[in-house]
Amino acid sequence: MVAACNDLKDTLYRSARRQVIVRSVDEAESLSHAASAITLELQRRSARAELARVTDSLSNAFGPAPAPEARTIIDSVHAASRERLSDAVSAYARAQQQQREYEECQVIKQRLRAEAPALLDELVARADEPDIAVRLETIHEAWHWRRAHDWVEKQRAPGLEARLSSELDATTADISSLTSRLAAERAWMSCLQRMSASEVTALQSYRDHIRSVGKGTGKDAERFRQAARMAMREAQSAVLTRLSEFP
Numbered sequence: 001m002v003a004a005c006n007d008l009k010d011t012l013y014r015s016a017r018r019q020v021i022v023r024s025v026d027e028a029e030s031l032s033h034a035a036s037a038i039t040l041e042l043q044r045r046s047a048r049a050e051l052a053r054v055t056d057s058l059s060n061a062f063g064p065a066p067a068p069e070a071r072t073i074i075d076s077v078h079a080a081s082r083e084r085l086s087d088a089v090s091a092y093a094r095a096q097q098q099q100r101e102y103e104e105c106q107v108i109k110q111r112l113r114a115e116a117p118a119l120l121d122e123l124v125a126r127a128d129e130p131d132i133a134v135r136l137e138t139i140h141e142a143w144h145w146r147r148a149h150d151w152v153e154k155q156r157a158p159g160l161e162a163r164l165s166s167e168l169d170a171t172t173a174d175i176s177s178l179t180s181r182l183a184a185e186r187a188w189m190s191c192l193q194r195m196s197a198s199e200v201t202a203l204q205s206y207r208d209h210i211r212s213v214g215k216g217t218g219k220d221a222e223r224f225r226q227a228a229r230m231a232m233r234e235a236q237s238a239v240l241t242r243l244s245e246f247p
Helices: 003-018 023-063 068-078 082-115 117-125 132-137 139-155 158-195 197-213 221-243
Strands: none
Touching: 023 068, 068 082, 082 117, 132 139, 197 221
8 A cells, every 4th residue: 555655646746746745545545536537637638639630630631622521531530439430431432432433434435525426425315224234234345246337338338349349450550550660760770870981971962962952943953963863873782782681
């Protein structure tokens, strides 16, 4: 008893910085009850202060206009109700999930509006039908089926085969013409690359003389014609010689 009384006196001295004198067992018992009550009151005040701090933190986190579910969390913390807080947290989690699903739906809606507006209008018009959830489960397969159906119908269009055949013939003719032109151009390129300097000079001289002839009415026109014929004879023999080397 004495030891317990001394411990209580030490505890009160550390808390209040005042020396407490206990003269009897009754005074010690009364002091013990008072100390317990004081301790409980201090704990209660500390808990309320902590709850107030947590409430302020939640209010700052949720902003000036919190959602109803967030407001319920703040109120349940302020009321120090464990049951209410548990229900409020569950409701807030459900609200967050619903918000995420709503945002995902909006993204899908925008994509459908851009890519398949008719499908979007059909889904909106049938949103209240009881079997819409079941039908949405197979929308992926239905989408591919419709695309395949449209492709088949397009291929069965009247006159499509004849039009495609005509386009194929035209393309084949273009390829044949381009191949011939390419072969001729490559032959001339190879010929020009292998000509000597004198042969190139003869071709250039022929070009210059032909330009000088003009309309052929000038006094020097006949002289330019003769010079052009001489240049052509030299250049022609070189060109024919090179062309004869090709199979």
